[in-house]
Amino acid sequence: MYSFISDERIFIWTAALLYLVAFVFGFYSLSQSKRYPRIILLTLVIVGFLFQTLGLYGRGLKTSSCPLGNPFEIIQFITWTAILLYLVIGPAFRMSLLGFFSAGLAAGLGILSLLIPEWDRAYETGPNGINPWIETHASMALFSYGVFATLALTSVMYLVQNYGLKQKRSKGMVSFLPSILQLDQMNKRLLFMGVAVFTFAISVGMVKWVDDFSQIQNAKLIFALALWLAYLLVLILRLLNYLIGIKFSWTCVVLFTASLLTLWPIDASRSVVDEQPSEQGP
């Protein structure tokens, strides 16, 4: 297990706390019906993102690989991707409040992963790190998880806006959310992007699997394929207009929650190398 106070964990703690401050600040402003402090929130998220990047970079240097070897690193990589997506698509598509929701997700999952030391157990990467194809597969797969995380957030935003409009609410958060139509279009794009990246990740993984059947655990293969098929099915149904509106949004939220839960069976199938504190940590 890595030391609880290693350098990169300090960076990641700082990032998580900055995300938490951004979320609490946004929540307070919205609950007081004050002007949404977009600049302050964006600054906090950007600084948090820089700390999280430094933390993950430091961890990558220690493991000589992309840091995706344990649940802690996986969670951090997913939230890092979600924040990256917010920083890219938030300003471009004027997705107000996406930063608030992204900061909440990154703070919640990030602090949870930091508070459970067992999730940050050590693992073997070999003297030269992990095979680059496996790293590509893993990083792309987790990048798609990050896209699905953002999709889940925009789906929640859709559900909140839809509820506000149906219940004739005009105060608080709903007045700052993007429109129903914008959120719907964003959901469609994110789903398409997530499925495309996930398909690429699965394809790279399959090549490796065909090369060596024994190297990949059945549980991991089954869960990954099931999740990919589920998202692919949702995309097809969405494109055919069979799954739309609040049903589509709920499906995206439930599917992302399920995808997070599948990380545990997948991770459990990985051989645990060492339950003791690792020498990789400081």
Place this chain on the structure above:
Amino acid sequence: MSKTQKELLLFASTHRSAPLEIREQFAISADRVASLYSGLRAIDSLEECLVLNTCNRIELYLISLKPEIKAVIEDHFCEFHNFEIDHLHKFSFWKSGLDVVNHLFEVSSGIDSQMVGETEITGQVKSSYQTAAEMASVGPVLHRVFQKCFQSTKWVRSNTTIGKGQISVGSVAVDLALRIFGKLTSSRILVIGTGEVGEKTVKALKSRGAHSISVSSRTYDNAETLAKKIEGQAIAFEDFPDTLSKFDIIVCSTASPEIIISSSMIKAVMHERPNQPMFFIDLAVPRDIASQVSDIPNVFLYNLDDLAKIANENLNSRIAEIDRCRQILQERAARLWSGLEHIEITH
């Protein structure tokens, strides 16, 4: 009192001091404003003057060297409007010194407006200031007071929620339409009925970019007249149910005693456009649209009560913010007032 006895004065009649029928008599058309200015500038003891003339107020901001200027101004005003002096006293008021600065700050920021927080007044104050500057009737004191007033107005607008929210039915409808469609440039609108509220609502939607507008009415001529007025097209009343799926926003304001849009009608429409939301605004009493329509996914129905409730909620939030704004503006006015000492104004 300072050496030269300059005094900052305000003579005004507003919606707070005079009813509509009196304000109508005080109203000055744009072409007569110049004439009022030339009359005021002919008064010897008047150093600076500025006229603020809107539908809800006529205000004269004055810098004078003599206290007896009040009677001169009143006489001039009565003569200008052919108005009895007793009547004028009843419906007008004077303020002086710091109270004038406080009043101007409150007027410009919209907290003295009839619709609290409205933004139109700020533009009107700026425009009046510009006119006065062009006529060279403002000097160092009014320049300073009005510049600081615009700064304070901007600060209050940016840092309080005084201007947040909408307060007319039309603007509430626009606000809701934006929450559904994001922008209205590609939204197609159908107006059923040619009532005044419906027309105003459509005009509000049009002001935010909507340009594809159709009108339907039991009397086709009425539909054509309104369509022409709002640059839309008329649809025969019998044809509107078949065309509903082509529209995103439907505004109803007919005098029909019965429902004209049923739930089953909209369910069928939504089969044709399942992924495109529809926004129904029912301004009719009795209602034109069945309330069950709001249960259909992706359909949003608001009636007059719903819109009025939101408008009043927004108005309440503005009223609650007034005290905060007033306090901020008074602090700023006091700072400006103490800074005017060196221009030898009466304190």
